[in-house]
Amino acid sequence: MKRITIRDVSERAGVSTAAVSYVLNGREGKVSPDTILKVRRAAEELNYIPDFSARSLANNKSKLIGVVIPQTEERKQLLLQNPFYSELICGIEARLRQSGYHMILSGVDKGEGYIDTSMQRNLDGAIIMGIYQESFYEDLKKAKMPIVLIDSYVYDSHFHVVGIDDELGGYLATKHFIDNGHTNIALVTGMIRKDGVVEKRFLGYKRALKEAGLFYHPDHVFEHSVTYEYGQEAARLIVTKYPEITAVFATSDLMAMGVLQGLRDEGKEVPEHVSVIGFDDISIARMCTPPLTTIMQDTVSRGIAAAERLLLAIENGSSDHPAEPAIMPLKLIERESVRNLSMNSDPIL
Amino acid sequence: MKRITIRDVSERAGVSTAAVSYVLNGREGKVSPDTILKVRRAAEELNYIPDFSARSLANNKSKLIGVVIPQTEERKQLLLQNPFYSELICGIEARLRQSGYHMILSGVDKGEGYIDTSMQRNLDGAIIMGIYQESFYEDLKKAKMPIVLIDSYVYDSHFHVVGIDDELGGYLATKHFIDNGHTNIALVTGMIRKDGVVEKRFLGYKRALKEAGLFYHPDHVFEHSVTYEYGQEAARLIVTKYPEITAVFATSDLMAMGVLQGLRDEGKEVPEHVSVIGFDDISIARMCTPPLTTIMQDTVSRGIAAAERLLLAIENGSSDHPAEPAIMPLKLIERESVRNLSMNSDPIL
DNA sequence: AATGTCCATTTAACCGGTTAACTATATGAT
DNA sequence: ATCATATAGTTAACCGGTTAAATGGACATT
Numbered sequence A, B: 001m002k003r004i005t006i007r008d009v010s011e012r013a014g015v016s017t018a019a020v021s022y023v024l025n026g027r028e029g030k031v032s033p034d035t036i037l038k039v040r041r042a043a044e045e046l047n048y049i050p051d052f053s054a055r056s057l058a059n060n061k062s063k064l065i066g067v068v069i070p071q072t073e074e075r076k077q078l079l080l081q082n083p084f085y086s087e088l089i090c091g092i093e094a095r096l097r098q099s100g101y102h103m104i105l106s107g108v109d110k111g112e113g114y115i116d117t118s119m120q121r122n123l124d125g126a127i128i129m130g131i132y133q134e135s136f137y138e139d140l141k142k143a144k145m146p147i148v149l150i151d152s153y154v155y156d157s158h159f160h161v162v163g164i165d166d167e168l169g170g171y172l173a174t175k176h177f178i179d180n181g182h183t184n185i186a187l188v189t190g191m192i193r194k195d196g197v198v199e200k201r202f203l204g205y206k207r208a209l210k211e212a213g214l215f216y217h218p219d220h221v222f223e224h225s226v227t228y229e230y231g232q233e234a235a236r237l238i239v240t241k242y243p244e245i246t247a248v249f250a251t252s253d254l255m256a257m258g259v260l261q262g263l264r265d266e267g268k269e270v271p272e273h274v275s276v277i278g279f280d281d282i283s284i285a286r287m288c289t290p291p292l293t294t295i296m297q298d299t300v301s302r303g304i305a306a307a308e309r310l311l312l313a314i315e316n317g318s319s320d321h322p323a324e325p326a327i328m329p330l331k332l333i334e335r336e337s338v339r340n341l342s343m344n345s346d347p348i349l
Numbered sequence C: 001a002a003t004g005t006c007c008a009t010t011t012a013a014c015c016g017g018t019t020a021a022c023t024a025t026a027t028g029a030t
Numbered sequence D: 001a002t003c004a005t006a007t008a009g010t011t012a013a014c015c016g017g018t019t020a021a022a023t024g025g026a027c028a029t030t
Helices: A006-013 A016-025 A033-046 A051-060 A083-098 A114-118 A134-142 A164-181 A197-211 A228-241 A253-265 A299-314 B006-013 B017-024 B033-046 B051-057 B084-096 B114-118 B135-141 B164-179 B196-212 B229-239 B253-265 B298-314
Strands: A064-070 A104-108 A125-129 A147-150 A159-164 A185-190 A221-226 A247-250 A273-278 A293-296 A327-328 A330-334 B064-072 B100-107 B125-129 B148-149 B157-165 B184-191 B221-224 B247-250 B275-282 B295-296 B327-328 B332-334
Touching: A006 A016, A006 A033, A016 A033, A033 A327, A051 B084, A064 A083, A064 A114, A064 B184, A083 A104, A083 A125, A083 A253, A083 A299, A083 B100, A104 A114, A104 A125, A104 B084, A114 A134, A125 A299, A147 A299, A159 A164, A159 A299, A164 A185, A164 A197, A164 A247, A164 A273, A164 A293, A164 A330, A185 A197, A185 A228, A185 A253, A221 A228, A228 A247, A228 A253, A247 A253, A253 A273, A299 A327, B006 B017, B006 B033, B017 B033, B064 B084, B084 B100, B084 B125, B084 B253, B084 B298, B100 B114, B114 B135, B125 B298, B148 B298, B157 B164, B157 B298, B164 B184, B164 B196, B164 B247, B164 B275, B164 B295, B164 B332, B184 B196, B184 B229, B184 B253, B221 B229, B229 B247, B247 B253, B253 B275, B298 B327
Parallel strands: A064 A104, A064 A125, A125 A147, A147 A159, A159 A327, A185 A221, A185 A247, A247 A273, A273 A293, B064 B100, B064 B125, B125 B148, B148 B157, B157 B327, B184 B221, B184 B247, B247 B275, B275 B295
Antiparallel strands: A104 B100, A293 A330, B295 B332
C-alpha cells in the first residue's frame, strides 16, 4: 500500500511530472487540452491525493491557518467554555474548509512560543482572538504572514481587524437602561486592558451616562475576569453593598448569566428587582431564565468574515497593507431581563 | 530574512547536517558529547526552528492529529454549539500540545472526503467524536493510522475507544427518578442509532423501568435531534399530549435546557410540576434555572484521556491491536431539577 | 604489520512535490 | 529559405529535513 505520487500519475499518463503538476495546479497555457485530459484521467484512476508537506516544502505554502484563542493560565486549557469563541470557530472553520485550507487550533496564554508553531508549520496566516500582552503582537509581526485580529484593537499596519463597534455596543446597552428609567447602572466586566474590547465598551457606557447627565460612579464598575463565577460574585456584591443599583450591564453574556444566578442566590428577581443586559448574544443567551436582553453580534458571520479576509490577504500576498478594519453590525436584542421603571409603576413584588 | 535551516546550523557548528539531525532528535550513542554541545549551541544562537513539512516528508511523521466533530448538514458548520464538544476539545488540545503535536479541527457530516484530508496532511492519528454512517468508519480503517473514537460504539479491532458507561448513565438517571417516586418518565433524545451512545442510554432507561416493575411506554420516548430546540418542542408535546408524565430524562444537557424552557413556555414549573435530568454536566448545566440534575462525566478529562491514548498508540506504532475500551467514570449530580414525589406531600402549587 | 572492531562522523540518496530554464516543434514574418 | 516567436513539454535543481551506508581514525588482537 505505497502512497500514490505524482510520478505514478505521470507514468500512467505518459507525461512528465512537471506536466502533471501544471495540470493539477491549473497553470494557464502551459499544457494542451489533450494532456490535461490524460493527466486528469490518470489521477482519477489512481485516486491520486497530493501530499501537502511536499507541496509546502516546495512552494512555501502550507494551506494551514493558525487559529489562536486564549487559554486559562492554571490549567493550560482553551477558553472554549465561553461559547463566543466556539461560534467564531464554527464560522472560521467552515469558510477555510471551503477553500481547501485547514485550521490548527491552539491555546496561548502569554503568547510565548506561538511563533515557533507558526514557523514549524509554515502557517499561511493566522486568526488571533482575544487580547494578549504586547510582546505577542511583536512576535506576530515578525512572522511575516497575514494576520487577522478579532477582539483586540491593535491597529497596526501589520494586522487586519474584523471587529465590531464595541463603544457603540456599550453605549446602546447603557442607553437602553436609561431609556427604561434606570439611573444607577453597574458595569460588570473582565479586566479593562488597553486596546481591548472592554475598554471600548466601558467608554460607551460612560458616554451614555454623560449624555444623560448621569454621574459616573467608579464604585459601580466591577472589573475582574470574564467568567460566570465572577458575574455571580459581582451580583452578590451589588446586592449587599450597592442596593441603589437597579441595572447591570455585563460585558459578556457568560458574565451576565453569572449575574443572573448571583442575583437569584441573593433572593432578587430579574427583571423585577434588577435588570440585566449582556453582550454577544451567544446561543444560550436566549435559553437562560429570563431570556437575556443583550447586544447581538452575529458571531458566526464574524468568524466567516475573518476567514474570508485572511484568505484574501493570503491570495493577494498583501501581508503588508491591510485594508481598514471591517466593522460588523451590532444591535440590541430585547428579551426579558430588563424592566421599564419609568412607565411601569407596579409596586415591586 | 531567510529561513534558518539545518545546514546553517551544521556550518556554524562545524559538523555535517546528519550530526545536527542526530543531536536534535536525541539519537542515542550516535554522537559525542562534544558534538552535542557544539550543535546545541549553534542551534540556540541561530534560533533554529525545524520545518515540520520537511520532517514529515522525510520520515512520514507529521505530528498532526485530526480531530473530527459532526457538523450541521444545512449550514456546514461545526456542531460546536454543544459545549460538550468544546470541552472535549479543550482536553485534547492541552494534551496534544504538551507533546508537541498539533490539532487540525474539521467538521464532517457524511464523512465523505475526510480521508483526503488525512492523506494530504499525513495525519499521525485522529480523534473522532460523534457517530457517522458506516462508510466513514470503513474509510478510517483504510487510513492506517491510530484512531480514537469518542461517543460511538464501533468496537472494531481498528479503533481505540474512550467512552463512558452510557447504559449505566441511562440507568442511574431513570433510577433516580424512580427513587423519587416518579413512574411516568419520558426520554428525550437525539436519533437512536445503532452503535451510538444514546442507544445505550436508552437501554439503561429501559432496564431501570423493568427492574422497578414499571411499564415501558414507547410513546414516552421523544426522539429527534440533539438540539435545544427539539428539547423545547418535546416539552411542549409532553405537557399538551402526555400530562401524566412527571419526569423527563434528556440524553444531553443541551436538550435538557430546551426541555426546561419548553416546560416554562407551557406554564409548568421545574421541579414543582415536572422533574428533569440531563446528561454530560456541561458547564452551563449548573448555570441554568433551576440548576440541572444531570449525569456527570468529566468531559475535559475524557478529552485528555483520548489524546493520551492516541499518543501512546502512535508512539508504539500499534495501530492494529488497540487495548480494550477505556471507560471513564460517571455519576449522578443532584441539583435542583428533580422533585421527590414520595416523601414530599406538599400540594402542587 | 596486518586485521578486525568500535565509534563518531560524513556522504548522498531520498521523501513528493514545484518551477526556472531548457528543448523541440510548429507557426508566422520577412 | 531564414529567422523570430509562440507553444507544449521535459529536465533537473530545489525545498529542508532524515537516515542507510560509507568512511576514517583509534584501539585491540593476533
